[in-house]
Amino acid sequence: MSSAPSLASPRQVKLACRDLWKLYGARPRDAMAAAMPLVEDKDRLRSELAGSGHVAAVAGASLEVHEAEIFVLMGLSGSGKSTLLRCLTRLIEPTSGKVLLDGEDLLAASRHRMVELRRHAMGMVFQNFGLLPHLTVLDNVAFPLRVQGIEASKRYARAREMIELVGLRGLEGHFPSQLSGGQQQRVGIARSLAVGPQIWFLDEPFSALDPLIRRQMQDEFIRLQKMLRKTIVFVTHDVQEAFRLADRIAIMRHGSIVQMGTPAEIALAPANAYIAEFLRDIPTLRVIKAADVMRPLAADTSPAHVVSGSAVLEEIVPLVLNGTPLVGVQDEAGAIVGQVTAAEIAELARQGRD
Amino acid sequence: MKSHIANLFSPAAIRALAVPGAILLCVVAGAKWNWIAQFPDDWTLPVAAGINVILNSIIPNILPLTSTVSHALGTMLGSLVATLQFLPWPAVVLAVMLIGFKAGGLRLLALCLCALSYIVLAGFWRQSMATLSLVILAVPISVLGGFLLGLGAFLLPWVRRPIELLFDFMQTFPAFAYLIPLLLLFGFGPIAGLVATAIYAIPPMARCMLSGLTQVPRELVEVGDMTGCTPLQRLLWVELPSAKPMMMIGINQTTMAALSMVITASIIGGFDDIGWAVLSGLRQADLGKSLLSGLVIVLISIITDRITAGIFAGRRAQNGWHMRWGTAPVLLAAAAILGMGALSRWAAPDLVQGLNETRGVIDLSVVNSAVLGFVGRYGHILDALKSGILYYLVLPLRLGLSGAVLPTTWGFAMTPPVTAFYAAVALLLAIRQWAKGNPGGAAGTLSLAILLFIGLVGFPWPAAILLVMWCALRVSGPKFAFFAGASLGFALLSGLWIPFVKSLYLVGVSVALCALVGGLLGMLAAHNSWLSAGLRPINDALQTMPQFVFLIPALMFFKVGEFAGLIAISLYAIVPAIRYTEAGLRAVPATILETARQLGCTPAQSNLLVQVPLARPALLLGLNQTVMAAITMLPIAATVGTAELGQQIYISLGKADAGLGITAGIVFCLTAINLDRMLRAAAERCATPDQDK
Numbered sequence A: 001m002s003s004a005p006s007l008a009s010p011r012q013v014k015l016a017c018r019d020l021w022k023l024y025g026a027r028p029r030d031a032m033a034a035a036m037p038l039v040e041d042k043d044r045l046r047s048e049l050a051g052s053g054h055v056a057a058v059a060g061a062s063l064e065v066h067e068a069e070i071f072v073l074m075g076l077s078g079s080g081k082s083t084l085l086r087c088l089t090r091l092i093e094p095t096s097g098k099v100l101l102d103g104e105d106l107l108a109a110s111r112h113r114m115v116e117l118r119r120h121a122m123g124m125v126f127q128n129f130g131l132l133p134h135l136t137v138l139d140n141v142a143f144p145l146r147v148q149g150i151e152a153s154k155r156y157a158r159a160r161e162m163i164e165l166v167g168l169r170g171l172e173g174h175f176p177s178q179l180s181g182g183q184q185q186r187v188g189i190a191r192s193l194a195v196g197p198q199i200w201f202l203d204e205p206f207s208a209l210d211p212l213i214r215r216q217m218q219d220e221f222i223r224l225q226k227m228l229r230k231t232i233v234f235v236t237h238d239v240q241e242a243f244r245l246a247d248r249i250a251i252m253r254h255g256s257i258v259q260m261g262t263p264a265e266i267a268l269a270p271a272n273a274y275i276a277e278f279l280r281d282i283p284t285l286r287v288i289k290a291a292d293v294m295r296p297l298a299a300d301t302s303p304a305h306v307v308s309g310s311a312v313l314e315e316i317v318p319l320v321l322n323g324t325p326l327v328g329v330q331d332e333a334g335a336i337v338g339q340v341t342a343a344e345i346a347e348l349a350r351q352g353r354d
Numbered sequence B: 001m002k003s004h005i006a007n008l009f010s011p012a013a014i015r016a017l018a019v020p021g022a023i024l025l026c027v028v029a030g031a032k033w034n035w036i037a038q039f040p041d042d043w044t045l046p047v048a049a050g051i052n053v054i055l056n057s058i059i060p061n062i063l064p065l066t067s068t069v070s071h072a073l074g075t076m077l078g079s080l081v082a083t084l085q086f087l088p089w090p091a092v093v094l095a096v097m098l099i100g101f102k103a104g105g106l107r108l109l110a111l112c113l114c115a116l117s118y119i120v121l122a123g124f125w126r127q128s129m130a131t132l133s134l135v136i137l138a139v140p141i142s143v144l145g146g147f148l149l150g151l152g153a154f155l156l157p158w159v160r161r162p163i164e165l166l167f168d169f170m171q172t173f174p175a176f177a178y179l180i181p182l183l184l185l186f187g188f189g190p191i192a193g194l195v196a197t198a199i200y201a202i203p204p205m206a207r208c209m210l211s212g213l214t215q216v217p218r219e220l221v222e223v224g225d226m227t228g229c230t231p232l233q234r235l236l237w238v239e240l241p242s243a244k245p246m247m248m249i250g251i252n253q254t255t256m257a258a259l260s261m262v263i264t265a266s267i268i269g270g271f272d273d274i275g276w277a278v279l280s281g282l283r284q285a286d287l288g289k290s291l292l293s294g295l296v297i298v299l300i301s302i303i304t305d306r307i308t309a310g311i312f313a314g315r316r317a318q319n320g321w322h323m324r325w326g327t328a329p330v331l332l333a334a335a336a337i338l339g340m341g342a343l344s345r346w347a348a349p350d351l352v353q354g355l356n357e358t359r360g361v362i363d364l365s366v367v368n369s370a371v372l373g374f375v376g377r378y379g380h381i382l383d384a385l386k387s388g389i390l391y392y393l394v395l396p397l398r399l400g401l402s403g404a405v406l407p408t409t410w411g412f413a414m415t416p417p418v419t420a421f422y423a424a425v426a427l428l429l430a431i432r433q434w435a436k437g438n439p440g441g442a443a444g445t446l447s448l449a450i451l452l453f454i455g456l457v458g459f460p461w462p463a464a465i466l467l468v469m470w471c472a473l474r475v476s477g478p479k480f481a482f483f484a485g486a487s488l489g490f491a492l493l494s495g496l497w498i499p500f501v502k503s504l505y506l507v508g509v510s511v512a513l514c515a516l517v518g519g520l521l522g523m524l525a526a527h528n529s530w531l532s533a534g535l536r537p538i539n540d541a542l543q544t545m546p547q548f549v550f551l552i553p554a555l556m557f558f559k560v561g562e563f564a565g566l567i568a569i570s571l572y573a574i575v576p577a578i579r580y581t582e583a584g585l586r587a588v589p590a591t592i593l594e595t596a597r598q599l600g601c602t603p604a605q606s607n608l609l610v611q612v613p614l615a616r617p618a619l620l621l622g623l624n625q626t627v628m629a630a631i632t633m634l635p636i637a638a639t640v641g642t643a644e645l646g647q648q649i650y651i652s653l654g655k656a657d658a659g660l661g662i663t664a665g666i667v668f669c670l671t672a673i674n675l676d677r678m679l680r681a682a683a684e685r686c687a688t689p690d691q692d693k
């Protein structure tokens, strides 16, 4: 590792990419060079590329994923999420751009170094679970360790631990075909965590599951992350899932990132009509926290009620409905640092509705 | 409207009509200059002799190697046969039944019991064990070869295309043709047949292997990469295990291919096996014997198929307690039974010896007399059938209407007025198509009319080349047209034009018969589930039967000759015609049929106007499969006396003339590959009609 990861500064960048492109087609590099002058006008760029039989699956994406945060890539089907994710792991070779893991340029890394990194630093969960059908649950979970040449007793011990962690104890001897979808994905999660990766990639991990199971799995995921505090890149096309899980979200369209920020930032100020359209499905009051919208405390007021800055507005609504005109917001130390008024909450609620 | 009329006289339309024009010109010119009607002998090249020269310089160099191999294989074969024939049959029957039970439950157990008892009762135990030995030796070689080839093609994408082409060649190249060089290399006897079998059975394994490996889900490959597999680890732990089900199918298919080839290869003789029993029965016109032994092959094939398929299906087909036995213990138990059988042979040598030499108790000499009686009694019906097909299908194709229409058979002659009438009808049809904006169709109709009038044999060779290249150009493109033209050129220059044309019309006639009968059966089966259920096992059995067996019924009812060959070919090739017709018609969505009924179609209308057109791509694919089956059957049919390429190959086998055999084999292969590509391209065009223009 070039720089030791430290948990001291929460905003330390773990993984970043700069101006990343991935073109599909016969001669991607030439097409890229030819299209570069048009880079400002995305629509013309796309039609130009289509003319020469190319598709830009990822078109100039830049992002930074911070230590121990859940970073969600969201977008409609075909917007290039999976491709971007695979460029970050170099499962797909980008056409141009930079990928930095702890400051190390992955695209310049040797094959040997990549194998090293994938064995120890990265874990990935797949949409269709990606379980090896000929192996039992135990062997599937132990697979990454077997690849590293770890002896059987050690790797099975570790695999049992992981299986326990995802709540599948007792199913070690089953084959994937004997498990339900939710159980299969738990195996996938256990496997991806077996090597104790620093970065955890999840490509639509819950999309193949029924809504009810999906919710359970999301809760499970939140529980795991509270324990493990991994750096996570999570891909989904489900807006609700994105806003529910994310620390920060990047919304993709036609291969580019159209807006990036915390759920509240996006909910409060959608960058364009396209994103605003997405937000119609989002319960705004459940996404925005008190600290996101509070104003400085007016001079001569002493609020009757005080809430924590991390409380979502939905929690404040009952207070407001009881006739409290304004609620104080306190920081972690307990000092009152701001206020939220009933009128402001009503306004936000109306925005969310239309 | 104006543009429509302009279209009629567009350059493309005129150019299309140039084709029948040129053909007509060739026909007329052929009457004056003989070299147009018949390719002059002194223009041909000594291809066969050339190949012989090359072979003669190669063979002595690798002979030491091949004779060592031959010796080793011979020893192995000898001891395997001795072992299998040493084991008392009750032990073998028990062991097979046990394995059959594991693979397919009580039903397969009963099938094994019946089949094996039949083999014993019919008195073919020794021969069966000999055939089995050949298969047991050939299959591992083929599986290994196919595994390596498939793996190689997967790992090195740039060799994939050439290897696939090689597979095409290996599967269409008539076995008789490469038996000759193998005979020269491995000596006369079963070893050459064994090697031929092993070679022939490689492609199914290799194909399954390759497709299994390329079809590994992308996610699983990514799992391998993300866990940091080295390429070797990924291959061994992810890709190969994922491809295992396909490999199992490959082993099953390779075994079946080996079984059918082992019979064909027995034509070399020198080995007392089932294939030889069938053949000698055919040769001595002892139909009872060939029928009995033919049935043995069929039964062995069916059992082998079911057992391998059942065992390989494994866990996924978990339905019954017999499935819960492990494969290894079952095999061990079977081995134990065999071991005990061997011991018993020492314990009571005389008894077991006697057991194994049981003569057949089924006597089918009655069959001979019954068939003879039947033929004598209903000979006139058979004759009528034969002469009907001969006069109204075979001869018109061979000699053309001009030669085949005689007052004695057709009731009239091709007098000038009749000819003029024929020409007028053809012209009218063509004009109608042209007016509909289909000049290509019009040109096709005219060309076909000329072809039918002249006949295949008398059709001038430049016209044939032109017509074929034009068709190839229309269905596929210039590259294919060039390839097709070159193939015809090879047939001409090698001096095999006439046998080639005769092969074509034999295939044509049998395909026409298959399309008629098979198409009708398939259509009925598509509407009648009972018939469909009844046909399925028959089709299954027909498809697992070795090709030689099809000669038996043909010879039972018709004398040695072209017609028996024709019947054998048709019997062999009819299955795809039935299957594809039924599947194609059944695949038409029910909603569309309901719509048709709603619109007031009668069942017949809905059938002809809705179902058949919608099923056209499937029907064309069925036609393709039928043609391919007919072609592969040609060399086998040649053994009962047809006069075509197959016969050339058969003759060359008799004379050990490797050059002639290989040349004929190449022409044969090219014919098959071209027809295949042409029909496939046509089916594809049918499926996507938008690309038509």
Ligand SMILES: Nc1ncnc2c1ncn2[C@@H]1O[C@H](COP(=O)(O)OP(=O)(O)OP(=O)(O)O)[C@@H](O)[C@H]1O
Binding pocket: A024, A025, A055, A056, A057, A075, A076, A077, A078, A079, A080, A081, A082, A083, A084, A237
């Ligand atoms: N191998 C490929 N060849 C050509 N085009 C591709 C290839 N893979 C992806 N694309 C194209 O790139 C674009 C982005 O694909 P990608 O799979 O990244 O989308 P996605 O956002 O993950 O969608 P989904 O939600 O359906 O998984 C799509 O338009 C797709 O057609």
Ligand SMILES: [Mg+2]
Binding pocket: A081, A082, A083, A204
């Ligand atoms: Mg995706």
